[in-house]
Amino acid sequence: MTEPSWQTSSYCAQGEACLNVATTNDRTVILTESADPDGAILSTSPATWAAFLQSVKETSTHHGDAPADVPAPLNWIRAADNQTGPGPWIEVAMGPGDLVRLRETSAPGPVVTTTRAKWEAFVQGVLAGEFDHFAERVGGTSPVMS
Numbered sequence: 001m002t003e004p005s006w007q008t009s010s011y012c013a014q015g016e017a018c019l020n021v022a023t024t025n026d027r028t029v030i031l032t033e034s035a036d037p038d039g040a041i042l043s044t045s046p047a048t049w050a051a052f053l054q055s056v057k058e059t060s061t062h063h064g065d066a067p068a069d070v071p072a073p074l075n076w077i078r079a080a081d082n083q084t085g086p087g088p089w090i091e092v093a094m095g096p097g098d099l100v101r102l103r104e105t106s107a108p109g110p111v112v113t114t115t116r117a118k119w120e121a122f123v124q125g126v127l128a129g130e131f132d133h134f135a136e137r138v139g140g141t142s143p144v145m146s
Contacts, residue, residue: 004023004030006020006022007021008021009124009126009128011121011128012122017118018033018121019112019121019122021131023046028043030043030044031044031112032112035114036114038111041110041112042090042102042103042110043110044090046134046135047135048088048089049090049134049135051090053126053132055079056079056123056127057127076091078090079092088104089105090103099114100118100119
């Protein structure tokens with residue numbers, strides 16, 4: 001098996017630990033935080049990743065200004081709440097403090113933990129389309145809105 005080629009947002013400060021995304025040989029999308037002490041890796045399908053990216057783009061209207069409203073501590077929010085079906089889905093929880101956590105509903109055990117600043121850098125990369133190529137492609141086009 002080939003080592004994943006990890007990608008981080010260009011909005012993440014040089015040399016800082018940030019959220020990293022890659023794919024495995026079987027096209028599973030994987031996400032980790034390089035400074036996460038638990039080394040958790042979230043694994044999901046390209047279709048679930050596409051729904052997650054779409055949701056981040058639709059709900060991140062602040063585009064780098066003031067942070068969006070933060071849900072109560074560890075109130076897991078399904079990122080693609082406008083999608084129907086059994087999932088699986090990626091969920092995000094803000095707090096307590098400066099922490100942001102991500103998990104996948106079919107395997108909620110691995111929880112990737114990052115900081116608000118690193119999450120915001122990741123969101124800026126999502127808004128810029130930097131992670132769209134990890135999403136499932138149908139008919140040669142990405143299902144993710146730019």
